[in-house]
Each structure stands twice: as structure tokens, then as C-alpha cells.
Amino acid sequence: MSETDQDRVRDEALPLSGPAALDPLLDHVGDARYVLLGEASHGTAEYYQVRDVLTRRLIEEKGFSFVAVEGDWPDCQAVHCSVAGAPGAPDDPAEVLAGFTRWPTWMWANTDVRAFTRWLRGYNKERPARPSERRVGFFGLDVYSLWESLHAVLDHLREHDPDRVAPAIQAFRCFEPYAEDPQSYALATRFMPEGCEPQVVDLLSGLRRRAAETAVLDGSLAEFAARQNAEVLAGAERYYRAMLGSGPESWNIRDHHMADTLDRLMEHHGPAAKAVVWEHNTHIGDARATDMADAGMVNVGQLVRERHRAEGVVLVGFGSHSGTVVAADSWGDVPRVMEVPPARPGSVEDLLHRALPEGRALFVFPGPGGEGPPAAGRPEWFRRQLDHRAIGVVYHPTRERWGNYVPTVLGERYDAFCHLDRTRALTPLRPLPALSPEEQTWPAGV
Structure with missing residues (x-):
């Protein structure tokens, strides 16, 4: 990447540290009813932690109604009952999370989700439980x-x-x-x-x-x-x-189902409802800004934009340059902590790493989906197609040279992007055996 590219990145980067770091993103959200928060892997602690902080603010400051995640409906309904204080539900959501058995359990049965759901239960205890003033929910879309x-x-x-x-x-x-x-x-x-x-x-x-x-x-x-x-x-x-x-076809069935479930949840919660969604970048970043569209694939981010742009939709992507991650060698296998090698040269992550030695930054792109005129009449770095890393629950670091990347126009795929240069593996609540007979999703494990 040229020095000019790196200079432009530095000019557009917002510091991602300190209590006010997310203020520009909250301002960008405004009155939007849909905020979709991604992750570049299902096994990275910092992605969960930043989503946690942002989601708490969306709930407290903007009145968001529920969190919908890339998880199963029955399991997440049990979590919802706990965080909402339903009669007979466990007082501690960690008891429910520890009982998750479907592989990959570490996606939700981890210490970061435990911290968020415990906070959510405490927040809900201060709110009325009447239907007209519902407590904030936690639901699965998958x-x-x-x-x-x-x-x-x-x-x-x-x-x-x-x-x-x-x-x-x-x-x-x-x-x-x-x-x-x-x-x-x-x-x-x-x-x-x-x-x-x-x-x-x-x-x-x-x-x-x-x-x-x-x-x-x-x-x-x-x-x-x-x-x-x-x-x-x-x-x-x-x-x-x-x-x-x-x-x-199977990918599209799955993402249509998740988008339809989100619509049903919004209808159930009423005309003033607002939703936060937690899913992998591959689901929440608009597929039309990637090579997924060429393969005939749609995803949740694209469908939500198409259906609800007038109501306000904000898609937030995440990425990192290197670190560690929890993943498995094959579908249903025992997970382990793996090293994430430095990002491929010429990728989004490589450009941000070279431009931002301090390591963390927030980018808020102009207009919905990066719309708006380029500065000084020239294309910006976020308007060009660059490789963008995607790590699934199945991961092979040795294949980084030819796999694990999605060609992406970043400013069209997302409305904002969080760069966390070096990240670390999350901590599962318990050792995770390979129990599931589930077939691998297409493409691999996201």
C-alpha cells in the first residue's frame, strides 16, 4: 500500500480508546432501528467486548429493545428467560450458558457473553416487566x-x-x-x-x-x-x-431465515422496537459489496438494508491483523487456541496495521453504506476492493495465502469498522468436546 493510502487511513481513523471512543458511532446511529454488529471470527475476545460496550450504550442511551444473535432459538430463549427474570428461570444466566451443548458451544458459552448477560439481567431488574414496557430480550436467529x-x-x-x-x-x-x-x-x-x-x-x-x-x-x-x-x-x-x-441455496435459506426471524421479533416488540444483532461479518456485512454476490449469495446485512433502509440500518464490521483465536481443525472437532498469523499483504487488515501502529481505530464511513462523494475527486481506500479476513469456527492458519479472505469494498459492506490490531482468544466457560453431528455450513463454518 502506498504512503498516500496510509496517510488517508490515518486522517480518517478515530481513536478507539477511552470512555468517549464510541461517541462518533453512537452519533452515526442516531435514530436507526437496526444496528448489526459483526466479528471477524467466532473466537476472539475483543470483538465480543467491544460489542458488549456498544450494546450496553445502545440499550441505555437509545432504548434498544433486544439483542438477536447467531444462535439457536431454544437455547437463546432460555437465556432470555434468565435475563428477563422469568418465573422459574435461573437467577444467573451463566447457568444457562454453561448448559449449551450444540457445537460450537464456545460462541456463546464464554466469559464475555457471561459478563454481558449478567449485566443485562441486572439492567432488566430495574425495569417493569409488564408487556407494555418489556424488558430487554436476548434471542437466537439461527x-x-x-x-x-x-x-x-x-x-x-x-x-x-x-x-x-x-x-x-x-x-x-x-x-x-x-x-x-x-x-x-x-x-x-x-x-x-x-x-x-x-x-x-x-x-x-x-x-x-x-x-x-x-x-x-x-x-x-x-x-x-x-x-x-x-x-x-x-x-x-x-x-x-x-x-x-x-x-x-443452503446459505441463502439460512440467512433468509435469520432476517425473517428478526422481522418477526420486531413486529412482536411493536412499532417503536429497535434491534441489535450480533453475527459474523460474513452475515452482517452487505453481501453485494463482496464476491458473495457473484456466487449468488445474499446475507442478513443485505436483506435488512433492502427491507428497512428507511427506518435506519447501521452495519458495523470488525477486523484484526494478528493474535490468537479459538477454533477447530474440522467441523465438530475439539476446539483449541490457534495463532492468527499477520494479515495477507495488500489486505484491509494489512493496510490498517501499517498505517496505525497504535493498533486500534474506529472508521465511520460517510453516508449509508459508504455513500457520498470521494474527497478531492479521488477514490478513497475504503471504496476499493481489498481482501478482508474471515475466520470461521473451522480455521487453518496455514491456508492464509489462498483462503480465509473475502474480496470486499469496505465502505459499501459496512457503515463503520472497528480495527483491533492484535487480538486474543476468548475464554470458554468449560472444556468443549466434539459432540455435534451437524454438517459444515457453506461457506466454511461462519
Whole structure:
């Protein structure tokens, strides 16, 4: 990178240290209803910590309604019940997080999420619990929990609507031969293309009708959760059916599901609702500013911008030059702390490292998605396509020369970017065995 590029980076960098470091970003958020916060890996402590600080301020100063994360709905609903002080829920959210079993558990069962959820419970204790003044929630957007969501639907119907249990039993019997193994189900759909889709659609239709009826009456989270678990079941069934294909279909099913879940949560929380989203950069950075678009892929950041730009959408990316990270050598394997080598020459991370020896900086790009005229009539560094590192839960540092990077126009992919030059691995709450039979997502593990 040229000295001119480095000079421009230094001119545009805002110091990311001290109590007021995030003020420019809060100013940029303004009255936006959607703030999506990324991460360049699922195993880096500083990404979680900066998101924590920013999210607390969004909740305290701007009245954000809930945090939605790249996690499973049933697990995160249990966290929500704890942080919201629901009757019978554990007083300490760490008890719930420690019980997470789906690989990669370290994404949420770590000391940084524990600190945030404990703070959120304390914050909520000072707020009314009435539906009209809801406590701040914590919810999962992801699609993987097929069997957990099916069991949750059955339990709910048996308790609240026994006359409608039959469709759930039919769906359960359809999936039962696969012994809660999504790969077995996916392989079976090669010979039975429709799989269990008819049973799932029948179940979902009934729960959608019931949720619409009860929402008018009491806005019940229990009814909303039952409908959402059915939506997860439908999304997961489509996802696993598409998973064996070589194209982008399974990825797009997953990200559409997460964006749709976010929309349902916003509708449930009412017209004044505001959402903070925590997901990997690959999900929250607009896919149209990367080579993902060339591959026919969409993502959550793109969909939220397309659907809600008029309501205010701010996408914040993260990156680092080197350090350590928690990841695994293969899907479902035991995770470990790995060294993250210095960033590839010519990448975003390399440019920022060379320009900013102090190591930490915030960039707020002009206009939504980096829109606005270039200074002095010349393209800025953030308007050019550069490689941008993405580390998944599966990571191979030795492949940095030809993998682990996404060609990106940074100022179009994000509205702001946090550069944290050297970062360190997060701390899981407990040792993590390789328990999950889940297939790797496409592309690898983000």
C-alpha cells in the first residue's frame, strides 16, 4: 500500500480508546432501528467486548429493545428467560450458558457473553416487566435446532393446545427414523425429495394461525416462541434438504431465515422496537459489496438494508491483523487456541496495521453504506476492493495465502469498522468436546 493510502487511513481513523471512543458511532446511529454488529471470527475476545460496550450504550442511551444473535432459538430463549427474570428461570444466566451443548458451544458459552448477560439481567431488574414496557430480550436467529424446536413445539401444544398435537406428532414420526442426525435426513431426501416438508408445513400453518390469534389478545411470548420454533423447524428442514447441493441455496435459506426471524421479533416488540444483532461479518456485512454476490449469495446485512433502509440500518464490521483465536481443525472437532498469523499483504487488515501502529481505530464511513462523494475527486481506500479476513469456527492458519479472505469494498459492506490490531482468544466457560453431528455450513463454518 502506498504512503498516500496510509496517510488517508490515518486522517480518517478515530481513536478507539477511552470512555468517549464510541461517541462518533453512537452519533452515526442516531435514530436507526437496526444496528448489526459483526466479528471477524467466532473466537476472539475483543470483538465480543467491544460489542458488549456498544450494546450496553445502545440499550441505555437509545432504548434498544433486544439483542438477536447467531444462535439457536431454544437455547437463546432460555437465556432470555434468565435475563428477563422469568418465573422459574435461573437467577444467573451463566447457568444457562454453561448448559449449551450444540457445537460450537464456545460462541456463546464464554466469559464475555457471561459478563454481558449478567449485566443485562441486572439492567432488566430495574425495569417493569409488564408487556407494555418489556424488558430487554436476548434471542437466537439461527436455523440449526430442528429436533430441539420440534420437541419444544410438542411440549407447548401438549400443555396449551392439546387438540392441535396431532400435526406435531406426524412431523415427529416423520423425522424419528433419522435419530436426530441431520446428515442422515439430508441423505434420505435424495430418494424422497419432499422429505418431511408436508408434515412441517401442516404444523407450521396451524401455529401461525394460533400465534396471530393470540397476539391480538395478549402478545404472549410463549405463543410467539411456539410459532418461532415451528418456523425454525420449517427452515431447518429446507436447510438440511438443500445442504447436499454444491451451490449457495443452503446459505441463502439460512440467512433468509435469520432476517425473517428478526422481522418477526420486531413486529412482536411493536412499532417503536429497535434491534441489535450480533453475527459474523460474513452475515452482517452487505453481501453485494463482496464476491458473495457473484456466487449468488445474499446475507442478513443485505436483506435488512433492502427491507428497512428507511427506518435506519447501521452495519458495523470488525477486523484484526494478528493474535490468537479459538477454533477447530474440522467441523465438530475439539476446539483449541490457534495463532492468527499477520494479515495477507495488500489486505484491509494489512493496510490498517501499517498505517496505525497504535493498533486500534474506529472508521465511520460517510453516508449509508459508504455513500457520498470521494474527497478531492479521488477514490478513497475504503471504496476499493481489498481482501478482508474471515475466520470461521473451522480455521487453518496455514491456508492464509489462498483462503480465509473475502474480496470486499469496505465502505459499501459496512457503515463503520472497528480495527483491533492484535487480538486474543476468548475464554470458554468449560472444556468443549466434539459432540455435534451437524454438517459444515457453506461457506466454511461462519
